[in-house]
Amino acid sequence: MMNWKNYIRSFSITALSIAGILTIMAVSSYAKTFVYCSEGSPEGFTPALYTAGTTFDASSVQVFDRLTHFERGTTKIIPGLAESWEVSPDGMTYTFHLRKNVDFHTTSFFTPTRKFNADDVIFSFDRQRDPKHPYNKISGGNYEYFTSMGVAELLKSIEKKDDYTVIFHLTKPESPFLANLAMDFASIHSAEYADKMLKAGTPDEFDQKPVGTGPFVFVSYQKDSTIRYQANETYWQGRAKIDKLVFTITPDASVRYAKLKAGECHLIPYPNPADLEQMKKDTNINLMQKEGLNVGYLAFNVKVNEFKDAKVRQALSMAINKQAIIDAVFQGAGKVAKNPIPPTIWSYNDAVTDYEYNVEKAKALLKKAGFPNGFETDLWAMPVSRPYNPNARRMAEMIQEDWSKVGVKAKIVSYEWGEYLKRSMTGEHKTLLLGWTGDNGDPDNFLSVLLGCDAVGSSNRSQWCYKPFDDLIKKAKMTADPAERTKLYEEAQLIFKEQAPWVTIAHSVVYEPMSTKVVDYKIDPFGKHIFYGVDLKE
Amino acid sequence: MLQFLSKRFMQIFPAFVGVTLLTFSLVHLIPGDPVELLAGERGIDPERHAQMKIALGLDKPLAVQYLNYITNVFKGDLGKSFVTKKPVMREFMTLFPATLELSLCAIIFAVLFGLPAGVIAGVKRGTVFDHSVMTISLTGYSMPIFWWGLLLILFFSVHLGWTPVSGRLSPLYWIDADTGFMLIDTLKSDEPGAFKSALSHLILPSIVLGTIPLAVIARMTRSSMLEVLKEDYVRTARAKGLSPLRVIMVHALRNALIPVITVIGLQIGVLLAGAILTETIFAWPGVGKWIVESINRRDYPVVQGGILIISSLIIIVNLMVDILYGIINPRIRHTG
Numbered sequence: 001m002m003n004w005k006n007y008i009r010s011f012s013i014t015a016l017s018i019a020g021i022l023t024i025m026a027v028s029s030y031a032k033t034f035v036y037c038s039e040g041s042p043e044g045f046t047p048a049l050y051t052a053g054t055t056f057d058a059s060s061v062q063v064f065d066r067l068t069h070f071e072r073g074t075t076k077i078i079p080g081l082a083e084s085w086e087v088s089p090d091g092m093t094y095t096f097h098l099r100k101n102v103d104f105h106t107t108s109f110f111t112p113t114r115k116f117n118a119d120d121v122i123f124s125f126d127r128q129r130d131p132k133h134p135y136n137k138i139s140g141g142n143y144e145y146f147t148s149m150g151v152a153e154l155l156k157s158i159e160k161k162d163d164y165t166v167i168f169h170l171t172k173p174e175s176p177f178l179a180n181l182a183m184d185f186a187s188i189h190s191a192e193y194a195d196k197m198l199k200a201g202t203p204d205e206f207d208q209k210p211v212g213t214g215p216f217v218f219v220s221y222q223k224d225s226t227i228r229y230q231a232n233e234t235y236w237q238g239r240a241k242i243d244k245l246v247f248t249i250t251p252d253a254s255v256r257y258a259k260l261k262a263g264e265c266h267l268i269p270y271p272n273p274a275d276l277e278q279m280k281k282d283t284n285i286n287l288m289q290k291e292g293l294n295v296g297y298l299a300f301n302v303k304v305n306e307f308k309d310a311k312v313r314q315a316l317s318m319a320i321n322k323q324a325i326i327d328a329v330f331q332g333a334g335k336v337a338k339n340p341i342p343p344t345i346w347s348y349n350d351a352v353t354d355y356e357y358n359v360e361k362a363k364a365l366l367k368k369a370g371f372p373n374g375f376e377t378d379l380w381a382m383p384v385s386r387p388y389n390p391n392a393r394r395m396a397e398m399i400q401e402d403w404s405k406v407g408v409k410a411k412i413v414s415y416e417w418g419e420y421l422k423r424s425m426t427g428e429h430k431t432l433l434l435g436w437t438g439d440n441g442d443p444d445n446f447l448s449v450l451l452g453c454d455a456v457g458s459s460n461r462s463q464w465c466y467k468p469f470d471d472l473i474k475k476a477k478m479t480a481d482p483a484e485r486t487k488l489y490e491e492a493q494l495i496f497k498e499q500a501p502w503v504t505i506a507h508s509v510v511y512e513p514m515s516t517k518v519v520d521y522k523i524d525p526f527g528k529h530i531f532y533g534v535d536l537k538e
Numbered sequence: 539m540l541q542f543l544s545k546r547f548m549q550i551f552p553a554f555v556g557v558t559l560l561t562f563s564l565v566h567l568i569p570g571d572p573v574e575l576l577a578g579e580r581g582i583d584p585e586r587h588a589q590m591k592i593a594l595g596l597d598k599p600l601a602v603q604y605l606n607y608i609t610n611v612f613k614g615d616l617g618k619s620f621v622t623k624k625p626v627m628r629e630f631m632t633l634f635p636a637t638l639e640l641s642l643c644a645i646i647f648a649v650l651f652g653l654p655a656g657v658i659a660g661v662k663r664g665t666v667f668d669h670s671v672m673t674i675s676l677t678g679y680s681m682p683i684f685w686w687g688l689l690l691i692l693f694f695s696v697h698l699g700w701t702p703v704s705g706r707l708s709p710l711y712w713i714d715a716d717t718g719f720m721l722i723d724t725l726k727s728d729e730p731g732a733f734k735s736a737l738s739h740l741i742l743p744s745i746v747l748g749t750i751p752l753a754v755i756a757r758m759t760r761s762s763m764l765e766v767l768k769e770d771y772v773r774t775a776r777a778k779g780l781s782p783l784r785v786i787m788v789h790a791l792r793n794a795l796i797p798v799i800t801v802i803g804l805q806i807g808v809l810l811a812g813a814i815l816t817e818t819i820f821a822w823p824g825v826g827k828w829i830v831e832s833i834n835r836r837d838y839p840v841v842q843g844g845i846l847i848i849s850s851l852i853i854i855v856n857l858m859v860d861i862l863y864g865i866i867n868p869r870i871r872h873t874g
Contacts, residue, residue: 224827
């Protein structure tokens with residue numbers, strides 16, 4: 001018969017050894033794991049096929065590199081997989097010198113036999129532009145950004161000069177091209193991996209299990225639950241400071257906040273505006289903020305009689321109390337805009353002075369323009385909520401109220417969203433509220449698209465074609481030198497303000513709440529979540 | 539018995555076709571074009587739009603689309619998701635274990651607490667215990683799930699730190715989905731603590747999802763017990779001098795269980811379909827959340843296929859309940 005002492009003895013020995021083993025395991029398996037509570041599931045892992053930021057966060061941002069990159073936290077273009085490049089004097093030929101000795105990821109499903117080279121660049125673009133390419137139709141084959149950014153028409157041909165030199169021939173000079181190459185859709189994939197999957201008869205897998213050259217190696221994805229990555233040990237820019245990266249998919253904003261408070265995630269995107277005040281007070285939370293890459297505006301249709309005279313437009317700009325709108329409509333998640341481009345874009349002209357809110361001055365100016373008793377107009381309000389305008393109806397009501405003080409009676413009009421966009425392109429409105437979110441961080445992506453003469457009748461809702469302005473932005477588009485371009489855009493912004501085709505209302509403010517353990521995080525102006533360069537404090 | 543079974547099986551078929559027809563028409567009735575939604579805010583040019591409609595099979599008249607769909611369904615092909623391009627059946631199979639695991643835990647929780655509470659409330663009718671059970675179950679039944687879930691999270695996870703907020707497993711464990719049942723997968727893996735982590739992640743969602751069934755089961759058991767306790771055979775049993783426990787457990791409860799089992803069966807159906815809110819709050823990667831997201835994206839094949847599978851499961855569960863009845867109470871199989 002075994003007595004109690006023996007029982008206790010053997011029990012304590014077992015318990016002690018288990019505790020010992022656990023401690024050893026805990027110490028040896030200690031790794032810096034960064035947990036990001038993302039807001040949704042990625043649609044897939046080939047960025048060119050999709051347009052959602054959630055998908056980019058899970059694919060292009062962590063796993064892939066591009067020929068050019070945006071410097072972290074800015075919209076500035078820096079070398080990526082292309083070490084350097086030359087642009088021909090006519091701006092139609094771009095020669096890229098590729099980085100040598102760059103490894104593609106080794107994963108449980110693929111082991112590369114060669115380094116990154118020109119074939120990978122050619123593959124990544126040919127898949128999107130050549131309808132006969134074996135991968136063109138895979139996974140739905142819809143290359144939305146490639147088409148809508150005009151890259152499809154812009155690319156005449158891509159030529160491999162040698163293993164580490166690729167030449168892009170364009171159909172016209174276009175300086176934003178370098179910025180386009182830094183966009184997610186231009187991520188560089190492994191041609192060798194693509195080939196292997198094609199031969200294995202599983203090309204679909206290529207878009208579900210990504211292999212790139214980026215800072216993190218994709219490990220696994222459990223649908224709607226978790227995505228796992230490991231630091232790329234041989235990353236060409238140096239290994240990430242964190243060892244493991246986990247996306248925990250958490251669609252509800254309140255639950256994300258609870259997880260952050262409970263220490264279950266290090267960073268959460270898209271907090272509820274209502275929670276911001278509490279987050280600011282929490283000493284365990286660091287709430288970072290930055291202006292979003294967007295602008296919300298009121299456009300005057302300059303083809304309408306009342307708004308042909310710039311004085312009227314200036315007067316109505318002065319008549320709007322923008323700060324009151326920001327406070328009421330954005331509830332802290334917005335900032336007054338004075339330029340048509342947000343401050344996060346290079347060439348933003350901070351020297352521009354905005355029209356001050358002044359009812360008397362506005363009245364005097366209207367009188368000068370021949371409208372001493374004001375006039376009647378309409379004011380279109382979007383039916384949807386957008387970061388650059390969370391509540392257009394409310395904004396319109398406030399503007400209506402402001403304008404009535406200078407004698408301008410505005411009737412608020414609204415349509416179904418699709419109809420709203422269509423009708424406003426042809427200029428059925430007199431004034432309207434709208435906005436824009438940038439794609440590639442290039443000023444041209446705002447100024448040409450929204451205010452250029454070529455865009456009259458489509459995305460130029462003011463129908464404003466002003467030659468001095470248009471000449472500047474056209475010249476800038478043909479100019480390769482960033483310093484020279486900056487000067488031209490700065491000047492263009494001054495003309496814009498003076499002519500006042502819009503009332504620039506707001507830039508949204510993006511909030512990123514994170515644990516105070518997170519070090520060196522930078523908010524990305526494009527709204528993406530970049531974890532390379534981020535560290536965790538003990 | 540055989541006749542009873544075949545009759546029940548015959549009834550399945552029209553129900554099944556009805557479900558396909560209903561989901562198909564409802565899904566197509568929601569305004570919104572899946573192609574436009576796929577393209578996102580930037581819009582899509584008309585030519586490409588037409589091409590994609592053809593590629594997705596949306597260019598044909600609705601009747602033809604339905605016929606194609608139903609033919610494929612009978613061949614066992616539920617189509618591919620518009621968004622992920624993966625077969626619906628495969629996506630369902632990866633997500634279903636999560637829903638099933640949660641639903642099973644929830645129903646176990648509901649039965650474990652609901653049944654005894656109902657029995658005691660029935661036996662001790664009119665006492666404080668009875669009134670409290672009835673009040674609590676009524677509250678539980680009328681509780682908005684979203685609010686209830688968040689309340690529990692804030693109290694137990696954030697304030698007390700006892701349970702994890704959401705998810706199925708701590709991100710520190712890197713375990714591959716083998717069976718898809720996290721409890722089994724973590725047990726099979728040799729990572730210490732993983733099973734405990736999976737179990738602790740199940741507690742709050744099970745309580746939240748099990749609350750309504752618990753309330754229903756408790757109330758049903760109570761009223762059923764009250765009925766049965768009035769029966770002659772219970773009086774006889776008591777008169778024979780059997781112990782009160784034996785009277786309640788053997789004579790009364792067994793007969794009282796019939797309507798309760800129906801309710802439990804129905805609740806399983808409700809759980810499978812109704813896990814949507816719970817799955818959203820607790821970021822639980824199950825089929826409920828999957829279908830809701832697909833409705834938002836107008837991912838027709840997923841919505842149709844997902845609802846079809848779930849309805850089929852509910853039909854089968856109900857059939858099994860019917861059969862179980864027949865076993866418990868032979869009178870049903872003869873009259874039914």
